[in-house]
Amino acid sequence: MIRLEKVNKWYGTYQALVDVDEHIAKGEVVVICGPSGSGKSTLIRTLNRLEPIKSGRILIDGQDIHAKDLDLNQFRSHIGFVFQQFNLFPHLTVLENCTLAPIRLRGLSRADAEKEAMVLLDRVGLAHKASAFPINLSGGQQQRVAIARALAMRPPLMLFDEPTSALDPEMVGEVLLVMRDLARDGMTMVVVTHEMGFAREVADRVLFMDQGRVLERAPAERFFQNPEHPRTQKFLADIRTPFSSAV
Amino acid sequence: MTTVELIDSYWVYFLVGQYPNGPLGGLALTLILASAALVLAMPLGVLFGLARLSPWRWLRWPVTALVFVVRGTPLLMVIFWAYFFLPSLTGFKTDQFTTMLIALVIFDAAYLSEIVRAGVQGLDRGQVEASRSLGFGYWRTMRWVVLPQALRTMLPSLVNQFVSTIKETSLGYIIGLTEISFIASQINTQVFTMPAQVYLILGLTYFVSCFGLSRFAFWLERRQTQRVSLTDNSKVT
Numbered sequence: 001m002i003r004l005e006k007v008n009k010w011y012g013t014y015q016a017l018v019d020v021d022e023h024i025a026k027g028e029v030v031v032i033c034g035p036s037g038s039g040k041s042t043l044i045r046t047l048n049r050l051e052p053i054k055s056g057r058i059l060i061d062g063q064d065i066h067a068k069d070l071d072l073n074q075f076r077s078h079i080g081f082v083f084q085q086f087n088l089f090p091h092l093t094v095l096e097n098c099t100l101a102p103i104r105l106r107g108l109s110r111a112d113a114e115k116e117a118m119v120l121l122d123r124v125g126l127a128h129k130a131s132a133f134p135i136n137l138s139g140g141q142q143q144r145v146a147i148a149r150a151l152a153m154r155p156p157l158m159l160f161d162e163p164t165s166a167l168d169p170e171m172v173g174e175v176l177l178v179m180r181d182l183a184r185d186g187m188t189m190v191v192v193t194h195e196m197g198f199a200r201e202v203a204d205r206v207l208f209m210d211q212g213r214v215l216e217r218a219p220a221e222r223f224f225q226n227p228e229h230p231r232t233q234k235f236l237a238d239i240r241t242p243f244s245s246a247v
Numbered sequence: 248m249t250t251v252e253l254i255d256s257y258w259v260y261f262l263v264g265q266y267p268n269g270p271l272g273g274l275a276l277t278l279i280l281a282s283a284a285l286v287l288a289m290p291l292g293v294l295f296g297l298a299r300l301s302p303w304r305w306l307r308w309p310v311t312a313l314v315f316v317v318r319g320t321p322l323l324m325v326i327f328w329a330y331f332f333l334p335s336l337t338g339f340k341t342d343q344f345t346t347m348l349i350a351l352v353i354f355d356a357a358y359l360s361e362i363v364r365a366g367v368q369g370l371d372r373g374q375v376e377a378s379r380s381l382g383f384g385y386w387r388t389m390r391w392v393v394l395p396q397a398l399r400t401m402l403p404s405l406v407n408q409f410v411s412t413i414k415e416t417s418l419g420y421i422i423g424l425t426e427i428s429f430i431a432s433q434i435n436t437q438v439f440t441m442p443a444q445v446y447l448i449l450g451l452t453y454f455v456s457c458f459g460l461s462r463f464a465f466w467l468e469r470r471q472t473q474r475v476s477l478t479d480n481s482k483v484t
Contacts, residue, residue, distance in 0.1 A: 048380055077382025087377035091396050100391060101381040146377075153381060 001026040001157065001188055002047065007056035009042060009212075016042045017053070018212040024190060026156075029183045031199040031220070032192045034209035035235065040192045043209065044161050047190065048079045060157070077105055080150030080158040084165050086142040088134040094121065094145050095130040098152045106153065113152075120148040124178050140171030144178050151182075158182065160191040176202075196239060200224055208232045250444050257434050261448075264425045272425030274452060280344065280426060281413045281456075284351035288412070291352060292359025297389065299364045310360070317357035322415055326350040330422050343424040347416070355412055362404045366397035399471060406464040410457045417453075427452060 002024040009017040016039050024030050032040040045051040046058060049065055049072065058065050065075060089097050098117035102108045108116070121127045124144035126137075134142055143163055150158060160179065164172040176198045183189055183202045193199065199206050199220060206223040208216040208231075216223065216232045227233050264272020271279075298310040317325065329350040334340045341349070370393055378388040398405075417428040431449040435442050 050376060050380065073379075073382045073384045075382075076380055079380070081377075081380035083373060083377060085371075085373050087371070087373035089374065089377070089392055089396075091399065101383065104387060104391060105382050150381070 001028075001061060002190070003057075003059040005057040005059070007043075007046065007058060008054045009039075009046065009051065010054050016212050017046070020056070020212075020214055022207070022214060022217070024188070026188055027186050028204045029187075029189045029191070029202055030205050030207060031203040032190065032207045032209060033194065033196070033199060033235075034215075037211075038209040039212040040207075040209045041161050042212075044159050044190055044192050047159055048076050048081055050081070073105075077101070077153050078155050078157070080147075080153065080155040082143070082146050082150055082158065082160045082163045084162040086134075086139070086146045086166070088142055088146055088149070090134050092133075093130065094126065094132050094134065094137070097134070097145060098149045101149070102152050117148070117152055120151050121145070123151075123181075124148045125174070138171060139167045140174045143167065143171075143175045147175075147178055147182070157188045157190075160189065160193065162192050162194070164193065164195060194239070196224070196236075208235065210235075248438065248441065250441070253438060253441055253444055254448070257438075260434065261427070261430055261452075264430055270425060272427075273430045274427045276344070276425060277413070277416050277427040278456070280347060280351070280416045280419065280424075283348055284355060284412050284416070285409055287348070287352045288355035288359055291356035293363050293394070295356050295360030296363025296367065299360055300367060313353075314357045314360055317354055318361075322350070322354050322418055323421065325354050326418055326422060329353075343419065343422050346422060347419040347424050347426075351412060351415060354415070355408060358408055358411075359405070362401050362408065363397065365404075366401040367393055369400060370397055402464060402468050406461050409464075410461055413457050413460065414453060 002022070004020050004022040007017050007020040008015065018039075020043060032043065034040050042051055046053050047060070047065075053066070060075075060079075063070065063075075088094075089100065092100060095114060095117055098120060099108075099110065099113040102113040102116065103110060106113075118127055118130065121130055124147055126141055126144055126148070129137060129141065129145075134145065137145065147158075147163075163179070164175050167175065172195065176195060179189070179191070179198070180202050191198075191203070203220040206216075206218060206220050207214050208223070208227070208229065210231050216227060216229045218227070223232075224236065227236055260273065262273050263275045264270060266272065266275070295310050295314065298306045299314065301307045326347065329341075329346045330343075333346070333349070374392055374396065375388055378392040383391065416426050419426045420429045420432070423429070428449060431445055435445045438445065
């Protein structure tokens with residue numbers, strides 16, 4: 001479904017992505033992890049062209065996403081994107097957040113869009129908050145609305161850029177549960193996250209990135225049991241026992 | 248002549264000028280001019296503001312130049328340009344009302360564009376990214392996500408500008424536009440003995456118009472805030 005070929009990206013003189021090759025199949029759940037600044041957020045943002053790339057190719061469903069004749073907005077509407085900072089529209093209610101794009105872009109009637117949105121809000125456990133404004137929701141609730149908003153465009157692919165990093169610890173679980181259910185329903189997902197529990201339980205494969213390179217890619221089980229690259233081993237050891245390496 | 252007699256004999260002239268026996272003037276003309284200027288300057292100001300933020304140089308530079316020139320020029324100059332310079336440039340003579348309207352629209356649009364620019368720039372970048380990631384293009388992002396939020400934060404500055412516009416119409420006096428200041432000074436010339444009363448009434452009229460507009464805007468703003476905070480209660484239930 002997603003194919004990256006020798007993708008390179010630079011920020012000025014700093015190379016953020018180095019020859020990234022990857023293939024992600026339909027229905028697969030892939031977690032990308034790695035230390036800060038390793039390029040994982042940059043990588044996921046290139047997939048819907050929020051970030052341009054310097055060289056290489058990215059194909060989604062066989063379509064080169066940098067092709068000149070690509071309808072960028074049409075293309076993006078088929079990819080759900082969930083941000084670290086939620087980015088809900090604060091001037092709209094929860095329900096309006098979820099119906100804006102379906103009404104304006106998919107051409108649904110308000111009634112149909114609201115009906116669909118309520119189903120999605122129910123799925124993320126927030127149907128009772130439909131008329132609330134984002135500012136009145138907790139972080140975890142906001143992120144679940146953001147997921148529903150992205151799903152409202154019925155995308156076959158969902159991208160998550162550190163969806164729980166801005167949350168209080170007690171709210172991480174509710175968001176991850178929604179994501180797990182989504183994965184179980186067969187959604188193709190790429191998730192940048194530090195939640196290794198989620199990666200272990202939900203991911204089919206895990207990619208480990210450092211300094212713009214994908215250093216390791218493995219099925220989740222093997223990634224955690226037998227990481228091959230020394231850098232991966234150190235990373236996993238550090239996050240398991242944060243104290244020991246510091247002392 | 249007493250103040251009551253003054254008002255009694257001149258109030259129609261003050262409100263509508265020589266209308267219906269002559270051209271419309273007075274307070275009516277002032278309000279029409281101010282409203283027309285606002286209605287036309289606002290969309291133009293938004294377009295100018297967006298042009299100032301545009302990545303395309305050929306769009307950004309001319310508008311930026313215009314804004315700088317206008318901001319560095321008194322309105323009176325702009326009116327003179329519109330009155331004397333524009334006709335010789337276009338070969339098309341406009342009447343005083345149209346001239347004044349053109350001057351006001353250009354002048355206000357330049358100022359409004361700066362307000363719009365600040366409002367749009369002040370918005371979190373994530374809002375645009377979220378909208379674009381859903382598949383909204385530039386214009387739809389502006390229409391549905393950016394401007395509704397930016398306009399709300401801009402409201403106090405916008406009201407300021409609108410109130411200024413009402414006051415600025417008084418400069419139409421200089422090119423013989425029969426707006427309310429012009430009428431007032433005519434009345435003063437005719438009556439001759441009561442300048443204090445005449446100009447006090449003129450000042451009061453401006454004040455009521457401007458004060459009314461700003462109260463209306465605050466009422467709008469409060470209603471907006473209430474819409475959001477009312478639903479705050481839903482959190483408790």
